[in-house]
Amino acid sequence: xxxVVQAFVTLDGVVQGGGGPDEDREGGFAHGGWMMGYDExxxxxxxxxxxxxxxxxxxxxLLLGRKTYDIWAGAWGVWDEDAPGLQGELTRRYNRVPKxxxxxxxxxxxxxxxxxxxxxxxxxxxxxxxxxxxxxxxxGSTVLVKALADLIDEYRLAVYPIVLGTGKKLFSDGFPLSRxxxxxxxxxxxxxxxxxxRRGA
Numbered sequence: 242x243x244x245v246v247q248a249f250v251t252l253d254g255v256v257q258g259g260g261g262p263d264e265d266r267e268g269g270f271a272h273g274g275w276m277m278g279y280d281e282x283x284x285x286x287x288x289x290x291x292x293x294x295x296x297x298x299x300x301x302x303l304l305l306g307r308k309t310y311d312i313w314a315g316a317w318g319v320w321d322e323d324a325p326g327l328q329g330e331l332t333r334r335y336n337r338v339p340k341x342x343x344x345x346x347x348x349x350x351x352x353x354x355x356x357x358x359x360x361x362x363x364x365x366x367x368x369x370x371x372x373x374x375x376x377x378x379x380x381g382s383t384v385l386v387k388a389l390a391d392l393i394d395e396y397r398l399a400v401y402p403i404v405l406g407t408g409k410k411l412f413s414d415g416f417p418l419s420r421x422x423x424x425x426x427x428x429x430x431x432x433x434x435x436x437x438x439r440r441g442a
Contacts, residue, residue, distance in 0.1 A: 306382035
């Protein structure tokens with residue numbers, strides 16, 4: 242299987258709290274919902290939603306850090322599978338695919354089809370990668386992404402023309418040296434640029 246990190250990212254590399262004002266206030270982050278706000282204003286054709294639907298059609302498993310798992314389990318894990326449009330479609334998919342969670346503190350997981358990776362997360366992820374299949378999707382989970390840097394096959398980044406000046410970054414200080422090739426760059430009408438980077442391409 243292939244590990245693919247997907248992220249909505251600002252020009253200054255921030256990935257924190259794009260989905261809503263209370264999604265992630267850690268560190269006093271005051272710009273929650275920046276991505277949703279931008280899309281509501283500029284993405285009149287819902288290109289972003291269509292793109293996420295296309296991406297998530299390939300998702301065969303989720304790989305999440307503890308904080309992202311908590312956020313997602315409290316959202317996708319409880320939302321109505323029969324909701325109209327993309328929300329219902331993604332809720333159904335995320336409930337059905339296996340979810341692998343890296344955590345030093347959790348001992349049990351309430352969201353169905355969720356599994357703890359155990360103490361040696363890189364070794365467990367290597368085992369997952371060795372299985373046949375499609376894409377293991379990583380959203381958020383910046384600490385986990387950094388820990389698994391050498392195992393990540395691809396980054397799909399939706400780059401928003403916004404600078405926040407504060408917030409968690411996808412590639413924080415101390416991130417391991419990693420080299421990728423740009424394999425696709427697609428501009429959206431909204432001004433968002435979709436860049437796909439692949440290891441060893």
